Amino acid sequence: MDNIIIRVKDFSIVPGTRKKDEGKNAHSGEEFREDYLIPKFKEAIKDKKKLTVNLDGTIGYGTSWLEEVFGGLARNFGKNQVNSILEFISEEEPYLIDDIKHYIEHAEKNN
């Protein structure tokens, strides 16, 4: 069965802030999580599929954006469910995957 794939670059090539209120064109992690990631994540749960997040094709990420998206998802759905469904592609910045796994692992403690 094919995975569901979500490309961050289809949301924005300039992912930016953590929260929506931190800039005029914030390209925020909060917006990406709520409007793009969570609907696909729910679809993946429903269809019993994996959800692959492709991080390539942007000009780079701030740590807050990554934490808000993936830490935030784990705070919503729990780290076990997130870990069982999410997969990542990051050929341009392979170190991001370890960072994201860390954010998911410690999501409950962050806010």
Added chain:
Amino acid sequence: MKKYYSTSEYKKANKRRAVKSHKRKLVSKEKKKKKLRDKQGKSVEQLKKEDLLKRYIKISAPNKFSFIKYPEETIKFIHKLERQYQNRKKVFVDLSLIEELDYSAISILVSVMFTFKSRNIDFNGSFPENPDLKKLLIDSDFFKYLNRPVGNKLEYNVGKPNQIFTRANKEVNSELGLVVMEEVSETIWGKKRTCKGLQRVLLELMHNTNNHADTGGKGVKHWWLSVNHNKKEQKVSFVFIDYGVGIFESLKNKPNNSKWAGAIEKISNRFKYGSNNDILKLLLNGDVHMTVTGEHFRGKGLPGIKEVQDRNQISNLHIISNDVFSDVENDNYKKLNKNFSGTFAFWELNKDNINSEWIIS
């Protein structure tokens, strides 16, 4: 003649008055003569300038003006300006005798000028006598904005793209990185390249100013980014400044419900370090994060910036905040005798730094 005017008392008093009046007239005459003597040989323009200057508080810039090379002298200069800003006094910065000037100093001048003018406080200055330094300042548009209102805006754009360009904002603007990247990669590699480390540093610093520069809330203080192109050496230098509370003051003021509350005390107890220069080193290396939050630092704000330097995505990173100077690349952390209220970062991008193909095909 009336009897009164012929009395000896009146005559004495009248004489005294006459003598005093004569003395006053002589002094006044001498003053006028001196004024005329002073004006001799001076052009009308020169005289107008001198007249204008009388209404300003004159502050001389350091002869060797560089925040990176001479941080304490520069902080002293900033303190003098801050005092006048607080008292809403007009300031004239004398730059005529400066012998050394770099982009870090120009960024200070431009940002301070806009800070004064945005509050409708007059700010003026003189040209450096050294022609090279004069050109450097002219290219930055410092003089262009001296005599025009700037308003109190969220965003400012000053200077010329591909030379010296300064941008200011209070928000986190991730689109800025795209514009900057296009410009700087053309200077360095002769074509557009993606510099993901650059975007990381810009986002972390903007986020830091937006979230932590003012203890009263988000988006209160401006950040200033100056991008300076050196086509000859194929490198671009960056200066980022905010005049917020600074890294250590921000840490001290964390609310009780924050996981960073009492951070300084926890660090002091854990590492037995007292000085902020030691703490900044620990902070950038991620040790502080571990100590204060009990979590690994991986990919967090300030350590995230150092990781970019360690991955060779940028070079020559310097950070100055409160009483600490750091040359991160050379692992040199110094305590300063003067306190800079704010955060200053300098870094470079050169042809040896890691980059990748331009992301927009």
